[in-house]
Amino acid sequence: MKVITAEHAGFCFGVQRAVEEAEKCAENAGSEVFTYGPLIHNESVIHDLEEKGIFAVETDLEEAFLSENPATEGRTRQKRPNTIIIRAHGVGRETEKRLKERYEHVVDATCPFVKKIHKIVAEHSAAGEQIVITGSPSHPEVIGIRGWVQGDSYVISNEQEANALDLDASRKVCIVSQTTFHFNKFKDLVEIVKQKVYDICAFNTICNATEERQREAAQLAQEVDAMLVLGGENSSNSKKLFEICSQACENTYFLQTSDDLDRSTLLSFDSIGITAGASTPHYIIEEVQKKCQK
Numbered sequence: 001m002k003v004i005t006a007e008h009a010g011f012c013f014g015v016q017r018a019v020e021e022a023e024k025c026a027e028n029a030g031s032e033v034f035t036y037g038p039l040i041h042n043e044s045v046i047h048d049l050e051e052k053g054i055f056a057v058e059t060d061l062e063e064a065f066l067s068e069n070p071a072t073e074g075r076t077r078q079k080r081p082n083t084i085i086i087r088a089h090g091v092g093r094e095t096e097k098r099l100k101e102r103y104e105h106v107v108d109a110t111c112p113f114v115k116k117i118h119k120i121v122a123e124h125s126a127a128g129e130q131i132v133i134t135g136s137p138s139h140p141e142v143i144g145i146r147g148w149v150q151g152d153s154y155v156i157s158n159e160q161e162a163n164a165l166d167l168d169a170s171r172k173v174c175i176v177s178q179t180t181f182h183f184n185k186f187k188d189l190v191e192i193v194k195q196k197v198y199d200i201c202a203f204n205t206i207c208n209a210t211e212e213r214q215r216e217a218a219q220l221a222q223e224v225d226a227m228l229v230l231g232g233e234n235s236s237n238s239k240k241l242f243e244i245c246s247q248a249c250e251n252t253y254f255l256q257t258s259d260d261l262d263r264s265t266l267l268s269f270d271s272i273g274i275t276a277g278a279s280t281p282h283y284i285i286e287e288v289q290k291k292c293q294k
């Protein structure tokens with residue numbers, strides 16, 4: 001059985017950086033280390049981090065606490081002597097401010113590519129432009145991006161939503177994308193918005209890591225008999241890889257770890273391709289490779 005792993009699979013630059021940052025904090029901090037929400041969408045990595053003393057706080061609970069207990073005017077809030085890490089997805093301006101009020105140390109591990117989007121939407125919305133984001137409205141990255149917009153923002157994820165957008169045709173529109181959005185879909189949605197408003201500027205903010213993985217996965221899925229996509233069950237970029245691979249290869253399987261791999265299913269195939277989302281650690285890829293080759 002031939003097993004081919006995509007050249008770019010697993011941890012992307014932003015996730016690698018956030019995990020290293022968290023581990024460094026845990027080594028040096030004299031107090032507890034928290035992450036604002038799970039650092040990445042991968043259960044195995046979260047478990048490893050917990051063993052190193054790094055725990056995720058529930059963003060919903062934290063948000064509720066922060067908004068119900070604002071710092072009293074003129075006095076600073078009594079800070080928790082702990083460290084909180086902002087994950088690669090980033091957070092909105094207001095959340096960042098509140099975290100700084102509540103925690104002694106705030107470590108910002110927002111991926112620089114996401115930071116760039118915050119800057120674009122902050123500047124363009126301050127200039128009075130309407131902001132449209134292609135992506136999922138409930139994804140933390142998109143929630144964070146909206147948190148840097150002054151005024152209204154719109155999130156669209158499909159043609160129907162783009163067609164239904166109620167924009168002010170006399171005002172300029174700035175379009176950005178969630179970093180993990182599908183590139184061709186982004187182009188299509190931009191075309192629809194262009195027909196509604198004359199003056200638009202579109203920033204392709206889909207990150208290379210995502211594009212690279214999607215392109216390679218689509219290519220590999222066409223060449224093999226079966227395709228394995230590795231990722232956490234809440235990882236949107238892994239799910240997109242699965243969607244792309246399924247279109248090219250009908251025998252596409254989604255696995256979280258090597259435990260999910262049923263070798264008997266694969267025995268009838270001569271060639272197997274492996275790809276992995278940006279939140280999948282390298283050791284999981286290796287374990288799956290070994291199990292396939294056994």
Ligand code: SF4
Pocket residue numbers: 012013014015088089111112113114179180207208209210278
């Ligand atoms: S997928 Fe891209 S934008 Fe997202 S964390 Fe990784 S490198 Fe950064």
